[in-house]
């Protein structure tokens with residue numbers, strides 16, 4: 001998946017289940033380029049992007 005902030009493709013899945021931070025349907029992603037942390041939720045058939053952490057770096 002592309003980063004919704006910078007469009008980079010190096011996003012990785014974060015395993016945050018131990019924190020109770022994520023649910024099975026909405027894996028948390030972190031962008032390797034800008035540091036944005038987000039997840040994609042599906043609500044009532046609509047895809048929403050939920051920003052968890054703002055980007056930390058500008059490339």
Ligand SMILES: [Zn+2]
Nearest residue numbers: 003006031034
């Ligand atoms: Zn990014």
